[in-house]
Amino acid sequence: MKQLSKTFVWILMGMLIVGLAGFGAVNFTSSATAVAIVGDEEVSINDYARELQREQRALQAQTGQAMTISQLVELGMDRAVLSQLVSIAAIDNEVSRIGISTGDHNLQREISQIDAFQGINGQFDREAYAFALQNAGLSEREFEEDIRKETARTILQGSVLSGVKMPALLKDTLLDYVGARRSFSYVLLDENDAVLTAELPETAELRVFYDENIADFTLPETKVITYVHLTPEMMLEEVQVDDAAIQALFDQRSAEYQQPERRLVERLVFGDQASADHAKAQLDLGGTLFETLVADRGLTLQDVDLGDVTRDALGDAGDAIFAADVDAVVGPLPSDLGPALYRVNGKLAARNTTLDEVRDVLQREVASDRARRLVEARAEDLEDLLAGGTTLEELADSDGLALATLNWTTVSSDDIAAYEGFRARAAAVTVDDFPTIDFLDDGSIYAVRLDEILPPRPAQFDTIENDVLAAWQAQRTRTALAAQANALMQAANAADGFAEDAEVVTETGLTRTAYLDQTPATLVNDVFDMNVGEYRVIAGTENTAVVRLDALLEPSQNDELELLSSAIEAQLDQALASALFDALATDLRIKAEPRVNEQALSAVQANFH
Numbered sequence: 001m002k003q004l005s006k007t008f009v010w011i012l013m014g015m016l017i018v019g020l021a022g023f024g025a026v027n028f029t030s031s032a033t034a035v036a037i038v039g040d041e042e043v044s045i046n047d048y049a050r051e052l053q054r055e056q057r058a059l060q061a062q063t064g065q066a067m068t069i070s071q072l073v074e075l076g077m078d079r080a081v082l083s084q085l086v087s088i089a090a091i092d093n094e095v096s097r098i099g100i101s102t103g104d105h106n107l108q109r110e111i112s113q114i115d116a117f118q119g120i121n122g123q124f125d126r127e128a129y130a131f132a133l134q135n136a137g138l139s140e141r142e143f144e145e146d147i148r149k150e151t152a153r154t155i156l157q158g159s160v161l162s163g164v165k166m167p168a169l170l171k172d173t174l175l176d177y178v179g180a181r182r183s184f185s186y187v188l189l190d191e192n193d194a195v196l197t198a199e200l201p202e203t204a205e206l207r208v209f210y211d212e213n214i215a216d217f218t219l220p221e222t223k224v225i226t227y228v229h230l231t232p233e234m235m236l237e238e239v240q241v242d243d244a245a246i247q248a249l250f251d252q253r254s255a256e257y258q259q260p261e262r263r264l265v266e267r268l269v270f271g272d273q274a275s276a277d278h279a280k281a282q283l284d285l286g287g288t289l290f291e292t293l294v295a296d297r298g299l300t301l302q303d304v305d306l307g308d309v310t311r312d313a314l315g316d317a318g319d320a321i322f323a324a325d326v327d328a329v330v331g332p333l334p335s336d337l338g339p340a341l342y343r344v345n346g347k348l349a350a351r352n353t354t355l356d357e358v359r360d361v362l363q364r365e366v367a368s369d370r371a372r373r374l375v376e377a378r379a380e381d382l383e384d385l386l387a388g389g390t391t392l393e394e395l396a397d398s399d400g401l402a403l404a405t406l407n408w409t410t411v412s413s414d415d416i417a418a419y420e421g422f423r424a425r426a427a428a429v430t431v432d433d434f435p436t437i438d439f440l441d442d443g444s445i446y447a448v449r450l451d452e453i454l455p456p457r458p459a460q461f462d463t464i465e466n467d468v469l470a471a472w473q474a475q476r477t478r479t480a481l482a483a484q485a486n487a488l489m490q491a492a493n494a495a496d497g498f499a500e501d502a503e504v505v506t507e508t509g510l511t512r513t514a515y516l517d518q519t520p521a522t523l524v525n526d527v528f529d530m531n532v533g534e535y536r537v538i539a540g541t542e543n544t545a546v547v548r549l550d551a552l553l554e555p556s557q558n559d560e561l562e563l564l565s566s567a568i569e570a571q572l573d574q575a576l577a578s579a580l581f582d583a584l585a586t587d588l589r590i591k592a593e594p595r596v597n598e599q600a601l602s603a604v605q606a607n608f609h
Helices: 002-022 045-063 069-074 077-098 104-112 126-136 140-161 168-179 203-212 232-238 243-252 273-285 290-296 312-323 355-387 392-399 420-428 465-495 523-527 559-592 598-606
Strands: 034-038 041-044 181-190 222-230 262-269 305-310 329-333 340-348 402-408 445-454 504-510 535-539 543-553
Touching: 034 045, 034 077, 034 598, 041 045, 041 077, 045 069, 045 077, 045 598, 069 077, 077 140, 077 559, 077 598, 104 140, 126 140, 140 559, 168 559, 181 465, 181 523, 203 465, 222 355, 222 392, 232 355, 243 355, 262 290, 262 312, 273 290, 273 329, 273 340, 290 340, 305 312, 312 329, 312 340, 355 392, 355 445, 392 402, 392 445, 420 445, 465 535, 465 543, 523 535, 523 543
Parallel strands: none
Antiparallel strands: 034 041, 181 504, 181 543, 222 402, 222 445, 262 305, 262 340, 329 340, 535 543
């Protein structure tokens, strides 16, 4: 019986352990405070929650919207944060294995250099240190351990990345490609050069052209949308504007309508009167320029520009400056910052606008503002009517809204389709959506209903016959230009040069980034695929060029190329270093064999705010 009792007790204990394990109370494979075990390192629950909150705040700042944990999970941010922390833990595991660490002296120096822990005297402040850690939810032990690990990781990273250099051959190849230059000549032909007979096709011929190029005359998917629209302008007749409102708006803008005489002025301030007097003497004798004085002080003209200023704003210097002519430099005169020279760049006359001169403008603005408020006030009632089953047609009849139908496509941009809000609504609306009131940027309101969706289909020939004729003429012109260009190229090849009466344009030393106006878009790039002395026809949408490559030139050796070379070298070295460290981190992660505690992850997410 005694042996049986012991057996029974162990059975009960086993069942209890299994039951508690099912509720996450016991976990023999990982720590109860960790969401992952990476080698001998842990990714703690606090670290995971802290990083997840940091990502949440970053996304909220970027989007301007609150982000819930479900949205973060949907975006995959929870796994991204975990993956980052696991990679860091794998590096810490390797750092610990090979014995990299930092001593207390170095740790103290690192902490004392952090600005958040310094007092008003610029020295380390113990109270500021404790207060900052308390606000961050960290203990001193946790923070100092993080600093130790971060320093050790930096040492490991530096040992891997120091001295990393991409082979110079790659930099030189890229630099040769970017800096390579070409000299070439070309003759440009456009529709005015096309030699064509006056000819109009028969309808039957146009129909054949239409059938052969049916893709060019196929309409895109189209939404047939019925909409109602109410604008503030439609409400102007219901708005009454009294003289008091117009006078109030005029008074509110008095600074705009009543402006005193002003001057456009630049001011160069000196440290003392003697320096200012010496500079003015140099100007008077013609020994220097105002621009030179500004540059000698390490400034630009933008730095010394005061803009347009009134006499009162210039203080004691006002009278002399307002008496000076345009382009004159006066002074030295007093300023808030010391003696200064002033250059007058322009005179702006006083402006006194009367109420009568702007009455109509102000009256319309007040009326428009009140009309917008009337439209806004009606929006809620109209929304209730739509919710109650009122159709758009009934709404237009009873409430004075404009009713229209639109064949909308993604390229529609006329009338109401010019508004971004309407285009977004039209793109998203489905046949199952009920009409609702939405606002446009100008204060208008509208509601839409999708009647049907027309699939891509050929446009009816009878409705686009003029467009077909224009396309036929354009193709005829392109064909004629191509024939003329080929004849010109063959003649140039035979004569080893363009004809004397040809309008030849010569370009020298152009790089791939050069832009030539009124030429085929691919001309410059195509030139770099040619051999010296080769002729080629390059066709564009509006014209055609016959090109001859005259010379291959090496990259121009100048300061710009030197800067470009340094930038390419630094970028390539950085790319190689990043790739090496990523490879190391991936290898360390695989070797550390990370184990994730899904129960701990779920617990963090369930309590996430």
